[in-house]
Amino acid sequence: MEWFLDPFALGFQQRALIGGILAGLMTSIVGTWLVLRGMSFFGDAFVHGIVPGVAAAVVFDINPLIGAAVAAMVMVLAIEVVNRQTALSEDTAIGLLFVGMLALGVVIISRLDSYSGSLTTILFGDALGVSPSDLVTQSILAVVVIGAATLLYRPLLALSFNPEKAELWGLKPRTAHAALLVLIAAAVIGSYQSVGTLLVFGLLVGPPATAALISRTVPRMMATSAVISLFSVWLGLTLSYHFNTAGSATMAIVPIVLFFIVLTITRLKPTRRESVSAHA
Numbered sequence: 001m002e003w004f005l006d007p008f009a010l011g012f013q014q015r016a017l018i019g020g021i022l023a024g025l026m027t028s029i030v031g032t033w034l035v036l037r038g039m040s041f042f043g044d045a046f047v048h049g050i051v052p053g054v055a056a057a058v059v060f061d062i063n064p065l066i067g068a069a070v071a072a073m074v075m076v077l078a079i080e081v082v083n084r085q086t087a088l089s090e091d092t093a094i095g096l097l098f099v100g101m102l103a104l105g106v107v108i109i110s111r112l113d114s115y116s117g118s119l120t121t122i123l124f125g126d127a128l129g130v131s132p133s134d135l136v137t138q139s140i141l142a143v144v145v146i147g148a149a150t151l152l153y154r155p156l157l158a159l160s161f162n163p164e165k166a167e168l169w170g171l172k173p174r175t176a177h178a179a180l181l182v183l184i185a186a187a188v189i190g191s192y193q194s195v196g197t198l199l200v201f202g203l204l205v206g207p208p209a210t211a212a213l214i215s216r217t218v219p220r221m222m223a224t225s226a227v228i229s230l231f232s233v234w235l236g237l238t239l240s241y242h243f244n245t246a247g248s249a250t251m252a253i254v255p256i257v258l259f260f261i262v263l264t265i266t267r268l269k270p271t272r273r274e275s276v277s278a279h280a
Helices: 002-008 011-036 040-049 051-060 064-085 090-109 115-124 132-151 153-161 163-168 173-189 200-214 218-243 247-268
Strands: none
Touching: 002 011, 002 218, 011 040, 011 132, 011 153, 011 173, 011 200, 011 218, 040 051, 040 064, 040 090, 040 173, 040 200, 051 064, 051 090, 064 090, 064 173, 132 153, 132 173, 153 163, 153 173, 173 200, 200 218, 200 247, 218 247
């Protein structure tokens, strides 16, 4: 029993667990829509896109959440500009900004004397450094993200499976898409302290992708994704403690490993498998 309890005996370890749980809940809910809409590449790029905002906030000593929010807004607007003003595909715009925003963040952070430490924290997180004030901010963002995702369930469901019908039904798919981008930004911003701007992608896509293998409806997929995410956070921190590995990275890799385990099991089962359907 001590093997399971020792990793969370101290206050900072308990805060790491709570911070990871909040991050896992936000990312698993938002990540479900990312996976259903086939927007994983966008999600990865978006995660990288907030790096310069966080880096600038560190340099100018302002709240990192403000910097991350500004960077997220800039990236979304830049993608829209490229799409509207050129004949290039959305993937091209995302790819350009993927590299550009990450590079800009590293350039900004390199101006600091504590370059290595600051860059490591921003990119890979500091799960054991989560403060009580961080938890308050995360809790507020988690309530907002989960509440908004619940209210927007029908528009996001229609957008994911049939945008044309969503338009006919008056569900405003463009507005739903914009709202989804805001939710992604909020989830990533609320999670970077615990998991890091790069590794948060593991929790954003890993649990929903795994849940999609074993769920037939969206609500079940979302619930399964949340359970997988919470398990990944707990197991990641437990393994990190006992094997002396980076907490954020271990949390991020667990759902990826689980995905391939579940994929192998489902492929070996003789029963017919069905993809997630649009049932409410």
